[in-house]
Amino acid sequence: MKHVGLTARMAIAGSILFAFYAVAAVVAMGVFGAPLWLVLVGSVAFVGVQYKLGKWMALRSVRAEDMPKDQYGWIHDRAEHLSNEMGIEKPRLMVARMGVPNAFAVGRKGAGTVVVSEELIRLLDRDELEGVLAHELAHIANRDVVMMVLGQGVASIVAILAQWAVLLTGDNDIADFFLAIVVGQITQMLVMIFVLAISRYREYVADSDAADAIGGGDPLARALEKISHGNEQSSDSRVDENVNALCIFGQERGLAKLFSTHPPTEKRIERLRR
Amino acid sequence: MAPVPLRETLAAVLGVALGLVLIAYPEAVVRVHTVGRVPGNRRGEYGDDATIPDTWRWAVRVAGVACVAVGLFVGIRLVV
Incomplete structure (x- = not known):
């Protein structure tokens, strides 16, 4: 088995998420009298709409366009090669002007899309960009996008049901309305702590798969270093620091760490170079 | 002594606590609602958590202040 650690952690986290969902389903059937088939069909439809809408919104929000083969032929070639290596279909490649060096993957195996920003292409050397591409392809190969949509779907369903359960068992007083909203939000946060822990771990796994595919972790580590150094030096970053200074607590400390989608860049670089 | 409602x-209690979280960690709160719906890193830089626009940050904080205010209102109504 390729990632025993990932499989074990996914089994534990998946069981916890399923337990949350099972409780929510029982509440839906008990409080609202909904039949099991309706709960299941409703859940699948809810997650399906989130998946479709999320992909469409992501591509639209950055105004991504298909990556022209005549201009970026070597990126297409590398993506083709890496996809074969990972045993997936080559995803659709798109390019966008995002204002920052960035790349992300949406969709699933067989219907994936990787978007790369023009700024990232300009900033990185070819081998570094290949590392980034491999990392994004690994997300598609490992079904990470689908996993996150499922996690968010479970969190949202559990939160909505918790909210309605509080509302329907109260006296329609202002305190009941308020408690329902608060319980919904807190429930969503609690479930998402598990989903985000999965997300952080899957980043390490995607790094490891990318390193395997390109024959070493150094190019991706250099890419991460370049981007984080650029971030420290850029004027945009100074604006961000000013904004962050207004925060009561730093965004990467305390509670904020629990709600982070990515592990610290330094830790990723360290693992890639091990 | 009357039972506590x-x-x-x-x-x-939960309202004030949630309000303080919204004020202190607006980015985390937005992330909780956007992860899995939109790729988390489409706004920020590669390898980092997404940054959120200032308008969102302050909107969440305003919601946090409102939450604390309603929580205190409900609490005061209990005591008085």
Whole structure:
């Protein structure tokens, strides 16, 4: 088995998420009298709409366009090669002007899309960009996008049901309305702590798969270093620091760490170079 | 001694607590609602958590202040 650690952690986290969902389903059937088939069909439809809408919104929000083969032929070639290596279909490649060096993957195996920003292409050397591409392809190969949509779907369903359960068992007083909203939000946060822990771990796994595919972790580590150094030096970053200074607590400390989608860049670089 | 009304007490305590979280960690709160719906890193830089626009940050904080205010209102109503 390729990632025993990932499989074990996914089994534990998946069981916890399923337990949350099972409780929510029982509440839906008990409080609202909904039949099991309706709960299941409703859940699948809810997650399906989130998946479709999320992909469409992501591509639209950055105004991504298909990556022209005549201009970026070597990126297409590398993506083709890496996809074969990972045993997936080559995803659709798109390019966008995002204002920052960035790349992300949406969709699933067989219907994936990787978007790369023009700024990232300009900033990185070819081998570094290949590392980034491999990392994004690994997300598609490992079904990470689908996993996150499922996690968010479970969190949202559990939160909505918790909210309605509080509302329907109260006296329609202002305190009941308020408690329902608060319980919904807190429930969503609690479930998402598990989903985000999965997300952080899957980043390490995607790094490891990318390193395997390109024959070493150094190019991706250099890419991460370049981007984080650029971030420290850029004027945009100074604006961000000013904004962050207004925060009561730093965004990467305390509670904020629990709600982070990515592990610290330094830790990723360290693992890639091990 | 009259029994403490559980739901009102919960509304006051949890409301104020949630409000403080919204004020202190607006980015985390937005992330909780956007992860899995849109790729988390499409706004920020590669390898980092997404940054959120200032308008969102302040909107969440305003919601946090409102939450604290309603929580305190419910709490004061309990005591008075």
